[in-house]
Amino acid sequence: MESEPKLRIVVDAMGGDFAPAHEISGTLQALQETNGGFEAILVGKEEEIREHLRKQGVGGQSYSVVNASEVITMEDSPTAALKQKKDSSLAVGMRLHQEGKADAFVSAGNTGAVLSASTLILGRVKGVGRPTIGAFFPSEQGVFLLLDAGTNVDCRAQHLYEFAVMGSVYVKEIMKYEHPTVALLNVGEEKKKGTEIVQETYRMLETSALNFIGNVEGRDLLAGKANVVVCDGFVGNVLLKFGESVPSFLKSRLKRYAKTGFLRRLLVGLMRNPLRASLKDMDYEEYGGVPVLGVNGVSIIGHGSSSPKAIKNMILKALEVAKSRINRKIEEALAQSPPVPSPGQVIATAQ
Amino acid sequence: MESEPKLRIVVDAMGGDFAPAHEISGTLQALQETNGGFEAILVGKEEEIREHLRKQGVGGQSYSVVNASEVITMEDSPTAALKQKKDSSLAVGMRLHQEGKADAFVSAGNTGAVLSASTLILGRVKGVGRPTIGAFFPSEQGVFLLLDAGTNVDCRAQHLYEFAVMGSVYVKEIMKYEHPTVALLNVGEEKKKGTEIVQETYRMLETSALNFIGNVEGRDLLAGKANVVVCDGFVGNVLLKFGESVPSFLKSRLKRYAKTGFLRRLLVGLMRNPLRASLKDMDYEEYGGVPVLGVNGVSIIGHGSSSPKAIKNMILKALEVAKSRINRKIEEALAQSPPVPSPGQVIATAQ
Incomplete structure (x- = not known):
C-alpha cells in the first residue's frame, strides 16, 4: 500500500480533433508508463468512451468515467459555448x-474555451489580472517559454509584467532552470525602443526581482538568449504559428529541388533523417502541452491534433505540475511586485 | 545619342557597414551591367571616395562625387542625427x-534615419499619414511584401489601411503582380479576431477597392496565401528578424548532428548545396533593397551589411521605381479611400 493517495487527473475525453480515441489511448499509455500511479477521470459522452475502452480491451481499476452530454467544438466561441453548453465535458x-x-x-480542446473555463471556474491566483498560456520554442540553448502565446491580444504593461513573473516561476519550478533569465521581446535592444506599453513594461521589469536581461529581438529567439520571453498574445500567436510552418516550408522547397535531377532526388531523400533529428524539438508533441498560468488549479492544454503520445505527455506534465506548489510561488512572487511606474514619474527620473 | 536623358541616382556612399567600399563597388557594377545607362552621384567624404575609386582604377564618365563631411552611424538616433549632422551624406x-x-x-545606412530624412526632406505623398518600409518574404507561391516591417510600431487602423494600399500599388507596378491579393495578419481567420485596431482595419479593407482576401495567420505566410500582408511595425519587425534567423538555427542544429558520427558528418556536408539552393530567396541580397513608400520621391533602403551585389541590385531597383509612376498611383488609390468606419457605426450594423 502507498502512503500518499494517488493524484486524480481529469482528461477531457471529447476535446481534441481525434477525440475520444486519442484521449483514451493517451490516458491508457500514461497509466501504463506510471504503473497506474494516478487515477484517470475520463469526462465526456460515457457510452462512447466505454465503447472505446471495450475495444481497447482494458479493465477498470485506475480510471473512472464521468458522463457529460455536450461537446465544445473548435469552432465554438469560447465564452458563448461555456454559457450555452453547461453540460460540456470541459x-x-x-x-x-x-x-x-x-x-x-487536461484537454486538447478549444484553447480559448479551456482558458475561459479555467479562469471562470477555477478563479485567478491572487494578484493575477490575466491568466495566460505560453508556448515552448526550441533554441540553440535549449527550450524556452514564450508568453503570451495568443490568449491575450491586447495587453497593458501590468499584464506583461505578470506574464514575466508567471513564466519565470514555471520554468524554475517545473523545468528546473536555476535563476531563469527573462527578456522582453522588442524591435531593438535599447530601453526606449518599441511601443509605449512595451517601454513601460521594460521599466517595471528592470525594477523587479526577476532576472531580467533586457530586450531581445526576433533574431535572438532561436539563438536562445533567454529562458522566458514576454510579449503580447498577438505577437506571440503570429510568431508561434510562423515558427510551426517553417519545417513544412523547408520540405516543400527541398521537394522542388529534388525534382531537378536524379542525384538531387537521392540527396534530398538522404537528408530526411538529419533534418528530422535536427528539427525534432520543433515538435509540440514532446512538450506535453502548456499550462494555463495564473488560475487556482492545474489546467494543461494541448494542440487540437494531439496524438495519443501528446496526450500521454500532457497527463505526465499535469502530474508534475499538480505535485509542485507553483500557484503559491506565483502568488508570493507577485506580492513582491514593484510599484507600477507611471510614465510621468519615469520620464522625470530617466537616465 | 540617346533621346531620353539618363536617370541620376544618388548613392549614399557612407551608409552601410562596409562603406564606402561596398557602395562604390556596387555602383561600378551597376554602371557596368547597364552599360553606363544611368548617372551615379556618390555622396560622402569626397577624398575617401576618390581614393577608393582610384584604387579600383576607373575613369569618371558616368559618375560624379558630391562631398558631405558627416556620417550618420547605425547607432545614431534618427531624428537627433538629422538635426545635428546637417552635412551628412544622407x-x-x-x-x-x-x-x-x-x-x-539609395542607402544601406541607418534605416530609421533614412525613413526620417525621406519623410522630412521629400515630404509625404498626398493622402499618406505615415510612410512605411516593407520587407520581402519568400513563400511557396513566390515572394510577397509584408509591411510595415518595423518603422511604425504603433499604428492606427487608418495607417494599416494606407500600408495595404501602398503595398498593393507597389507589387502591381514594380513586381508586376496582376490584381495582387492583400491580407491582414491576425491571430485567426474570423473577422472578429485580434485587437480593436486590427478589427477596425478589417472593416476598412473589406469595403475598399483592394483585392482583400481577409485575415491570414502566422502559418499562412510561408505558404504564400497573399501578395501583400499588412501588420504593424512591431509584429513585422519581430517576424522579419525571426525569419532571417531560421537558416542559421538550422545550420547550428545540423552541425550538432554532424558531430554524432562520421557518416552523419559526410551527409551534412552533402546537404549544404541543396539547403543553400532551397533557402536562396531568404537572402535579402536578391531583392535589391526595399522602398520607402509614401514619400514624394524614390528612396531605396538596404541592409546595413549590404554586399556590392546588394548595392548594385538596389540601384537597379531604384532605376525601375524612378521610371514608374508609383507615387501618382498611390495618391490616386488613396483618393478613393473608403470612409473610416467608426466602431460605433459598425457595432450597430454588424451582421
Whole structure:
C-alpha cells in the first residue's frame, strides 16, 4: 500500500480533433508508463468512451468515467459555448477539479474555451489580472517559454509584467532552470525602443526581482538568449504559428529541388533523417502541452491534433505540475511586485 | 545619342557597414551591367571616395562625387542625427533628390534615419499619414511584401489601411503582380479576431477597392496565401528578424548532428548545396533593397551589411521605381479611400 493517495487527473475525453480515441489511448499509455500511479477521470459522452475502452480491451481499476452530454467544438466561441453548453465535458471536468474531486485537468480542446473555463471556474491566483498560456520554442540553448502565446491580444504593461513573473516561476519550478533569465521581446535592444506599453513594461521589469536581461529581438529567439520571453498574445500567436510552418516550408522547397535531377532526388531523400533529428524539438508533441498560468488549479492544454503520445505527455506534465506548489510561488512572487511606474514619474527620473 | 536623358541616382556612399567600399563597388557594377545607362552621384567624404575609386582604377564618365563631411552611424538616433549632422551624406544626398538634381536615392545606412530624412526632406505623398518600409518574404507561391516591417510600431487602423494600399500599388507596378491579393495578419481567420485596431482595419479593407482576401495567420505566410500582408511595425519587425534567423538555427542544429558520427558528418556536408539552393530567396541580397513608400520621391533602403551585389541590385531597383509612376498611383488609390468606419457605426450594423 502507498502512503500518499494517488493524484486524480481529469482528461477531457471529447476535446481534441481525434477525440475520444486519442484521449483514451493517451490516458491508457500514461497509466501504463506510471504503473497506474494516478487515477484517470475520463469526462465526456460515457457510452462512447466505454465503447472505446471495450475495444481497447482494458479493465477498470485506475480510471473512472464521468458522463457529460455536450461537446465544445473548435469552432465554438469560447465564452458563448461555456454559457450555452453547461453540460460540456470541459465544464463538467473543470468543475470536478474546482470542487476538489480532481487534482488537475487536461484537454486538447478549444484553447480559448479551456482558458475561459479555467479562469471562470477555477478563479485567478491572487494578484493575477490575466491568466495566460505560453508556448515552448526550441533554441540553440535549449527550450524556452514564450508568453503570451495568443490568449491575450491586447495587453497593458501590468499584464506583461505578470506574464514575466508567471513564466519565470514555471520554468524554475517545473523545468528546473536555476535563476531563469527573462527578456522582453522588442524591435531593438535599447530601453526606449518599441511601443509605449512595451517601454513601460521594460521599466517595471528592470525594477523587479526577476532576472531580467533586457530586450531581445526576433533574431535572438532561436539563438536562445533567454529562458522566458514576454510579449503580447498577438505577437506571440503570429510568431508561434510562423515558427510551426517553417519545417513544412523547408520540405516543400527541398521537394522542388529534388525534382531537378536524379542525384538531387537521392540527396534530398538522404537528408530526411538529419533534418528530422535536427528539427525534432520543433515538435509540440514532446512538450506535453502548456499550462494555463495564473488560475487556482492545474489546467494543461494541448494542440487540437494531439496524438495519443501528446496526450500521454500532457497527463505526465499535469502530474508534475499538480505535485509542485507553483500557484503559491506565483502568488508570493507577485506580492513582491514593484510599484507600477507611471510614465510621468519615469520620464522625470530617466537616465 | 540617346533621346531620353539618363536617370541620376544618388548613392549614399557612407551608409552601410562596409562603406564606402561596398557602395562604390556596387555602383561600378551597376554602371557596368547597364552599360553606363544611368548617372551615379556618390555622396560622402569626397577624398575617401576618390581614393577608393582610384584604387579600383576607373575613369569618371558616368559618375560624379558630391562631398558631405558627416556620417550618420547605425547607432545614431534618427531624428537627433538629422538635426545635428546637417552635412551628412544622407541629408546632402536626399536634398539633391528633393531639389530635382537626382531622380532617386539609395542607402544601406541607418534605416530609421533614412525613413526620417525621406519623410522630412521629400515630404509625404498626398493622402499618406505615415510612410512605411516593407520587407520581402519568400513563400511557396513566390515572394510577397509584408509591411510595415518595423518603422511604425504603433499604428492606427487608418495607417494599416494606407500600408495595404501602398503595398498593393507597389507589387502591381514594380513586381508586376496582376490584381495582387492583400491580407491582414491576425491571430485567426474570423473577422472578429485580434485587437480593436486590427478589427477596425478589417472593416476598412473589406469595403475598399483592394483585392482583400481577409485575415491570414502566422502559418499562412510561408505558404504564400497573399501578395501583400499588412501588420504593424512591431509584429513585422519581430517576424522579419525571426525569419532571417531560421537558416542559421538550422545550420547550428545540423552541425550538432554532424558531430554524432562520421557518416552523419559526410551527409551534412552533402546537404549544404541543396539547403543553400532551397533557402536562396531568404537572402535579402536578391531583392535589391526595399522602398520607402509614401514619400514624394524614390528612396531605396538596404541592409546595413549590404554586399556590392546588394548595392548594385538596389540601384537597379531604384532605376525601375524612378521610371514608374508609383507615387501618382498611390495618391490616386488613396483618393478613393473608403470612409473610416467608426466602431460605433459598425457595432450597430454588424451582421
